[in-house]
Amino acid sequence: MYPNLTPALVGLLGAALAVTAVLALRGPLARRLALRQVNRRRGEAALVVTGSVLGTAIIVGSFIVGDTFNFSIKQGAYDHLGVIDEVVGSPTPGQGEAAARRLAALAGDPDVDGLLAVRRHQAAAAKGDGGGRKGEPRASVVEVDFAAAARFEGAAASLAGPAPGPGQAVLNQRLASSLDARPGDRLTFYLYGRPVELAVARVVPARGLAGFGEDGAFVAAGSLDAAVAAGGAGRGAGAGAGPETLTLVSNTGGVEGGNAASDRVARKLTVALGPLAREGTSVDKAKQEVLGEARQAGDELGSLFLFVGSFAVIAGVLLLVNVFVMLAEERKPELGMLRAVGMRRGRLVRGFVVEGAVYALAAAVLGVLAGLAVGRAVVEVAARILAGFSPSEGGLDLAFKVTPTSLVNGFALGFLIAFATVALTSIRISRINIIAAIRDLPGEGGRRLKRRWVVVSTLAAAGSGAAAAVAIADSQGIGT
C-alpha cells in the first residue's frame, strides 16, 4: 500500500542508516560500546526489540490487509468483467441497436480488441414448486451469440461450448447455487410478467462474460423474441420496460492491461456514437470504475486497520521509550563515569544511536515477519466473516496478498519510528547529572526534565501523527 510514500520512506531509511553507518565508522569507541552493550544485556535488548516489533508488525499487518482487500476486490472485478472494459448502454432497445451498429465501425481500431452486442432482461427465476421451491428475484437473462462471445473472449472463453438450443439456458455458477440447479433441471423465468420455462443446458463458472450478468442465465440470441413480444415489451417500448441492448467492448491488452487504454477508447466510442451520445446512450468505463472502487476500498480498509492499530504502535513506542530509559538507568554509573572522564554528551548520544539502530534494524526485520503473520490472521478472520455474505450483500472472496511495496514501507516505517524514538530518548539520557549518575542517585531537576520531555514527545508524536495522516490521506495507493 501507499506506493507514493515509498520514495520518501526509503529516502529517510537510507539517511538514517547512512547516519548510523557514519557514526559507527567514525566513532570506533561509540561503536564498540554500543555493540558490546547489545551483546551483554540480551534480555533488555530482547525487550527493546519486542517493543519495536509490535509497532512494525501492526503497520505491516495493516498494509497487508489493505493489499489483500485491494487485490481481492480487483480480482473480483477481473472475474466479474473478464475482458470487458467498457459497456455502452442506451435508454431504449431501439437506440441500443442503433448504437451497436454505429460502434461496429470500431472493430478494426488498434485499441479495440472486440465488440459484442448482448440483450439483457431482468427476471425473477424459480425452481420447483411447493415447499421445495427455490427462487432468485434478481436474475438476468442474457441473449448472446455464443460463437461471437467465444471470439470476443478469446482462448479462455467463459461461455465456451455448444450454444443452448431453444428452451435451454446456460447458467452461471452463482445463479445455479442460488437455485440449487443442475444440468437438466427445468427453471421458470418471469419475463415481463410472463413465465418462460428454460432447461439448464450446463453450468459455467461466474467469471468473464459469464459473470457479467451476476446471477445470470445465458440463452442464444433471438431465442426470447417470442416471450418478449408476448409480454408486451417489444422493440420500441419505453425505457425500463424491455430488454437492454448493450455493447460490450474489450480493449487491446488482455484482462488487466486493457484497462490502461480505457479513457482513450471511451473517447473513441463517444465519437463513434455521434448524436446517440447526446440522446442518452452512454459509455461506462466499467472496469476502470470497479478497479478504482477496489483501490479505494483497499486503501480505506487498510487505513482503518492502521488507525485502530496505531494505538498498539503508540503503545509499542512508549514501551520502547520506557525500556530504553530503564536500560540507561541500569547503566547510569557507567554513563556518569564516561561523562566524568571526558565523553561529551554528543558522543554519548551517538553511542546510544548506534546501539538503538541495531535494535531498530533487528526489530524491523522481525516486525515484517510478525506483520506477515498478523496480516494473515486478520485476513483469515475477515475471510470467514465475509464468506457468510453474498456478493450483492458485500460478500467477497478474500485472497491473501502481499505486495513488496507494503513490506518496504512497513520495514522503513517500523525502523524509522524505533530509530527516532531511540534517538530522542538518547538525548534525554545524555542529560544526566554526572555526580548523581556515578553514585546511582536520582538526578536533580528530574521532575522538570520529565515534564519537558513529556511535552516535547507529545508534540513530536502529534506532529508525526498529523504528518502521517496527511500523507496517508493524500495517498492514492496506485499500483499497490
Add this chain to the structure above:
Amino acid sequence: MDVNGDRPHGPLLVAERVRKVYRTGGVEVEALAGLDLTVQRGELVAVMGPSGSGKTTLLNCLSGLDDIDGGRVLVEGEDLFAMSDARRTSHRARAMGFVFQAFNLIPVFTAAENVELPLLLNGVAARPARAAAVRMLERVGLGHRTTHRPSELSGGEQQRVTIARALAARPAIVWADEPTGNLDTHMADQVIALLHELNREDGQTIVLVTHDQGVGASAGRLVRMRDGRLVGDERRPLAPVGG
C-alpha cells in the same frame, strides 16, 4: 604536567570563594561556604573532615563535575565555570583523572580498554592509546590482566585499573574520592602506596578525599574541613606508607 611534559608556571588549581548550595524542597544547605584553596603542582593533598563537612562536594565542584553557586575555579589558569559544558568536558578529559570509591569501570570493556578510554576521548589514535594503556597497567602491576573484564578482577585490581585509567592521559591533576573505601586493609595499603609512588616518582598532583586518618597522615598536605569551610591546612614531609 601536560601531555607534552611541559610544566607551566603558577599554581595548578586556584579556588576562590567557592559556594555550593543544595536545595531540597524549600530547604537550602550550604555545602561549600565561600571556600578558598590553592593546589601547587606535584602536591598530594588529602582532604579530611567529618561526614557532611563538604569533602566530596569540594572535589566534585573543583573538578567541574558539579556546578557551583558562587566564586570561581581556575585549573591551569582556565576558569572551569566560564566554559561551555562541551569545553569543560574536553578540559576534564585532557587535564583531570578520577578515582572513585565504587571503581566505576565500564563492565563491557577489558582492563586495557577501560584504561585507554581517556586517551581515545582525547583524540589519541587507537594503536598508541592501547600501547600507553598497557604500559600504565604494567605500571600499576596489572600487565598480566590487560584482557580481563572488571568482573574477572578483584576489588583491589579494579581500583588499580581505575588509577591506571585516571593517569593514562597524564592529566594535570587526579581526583580521588575515598579510593580505599571499598577495599580491605591490605588492598587499601597497596592502592595508597601506588598513589604515593606516582606522586613521588612522576610528580603527579593528586587530591584525595578520605576519612582514613592513616591515609590523611601519610599525605604531604592535609586539608581539614568542617561545615563547608577549610578549618586546617598542614604541610609536612611525606610519611612512609604500607605496601
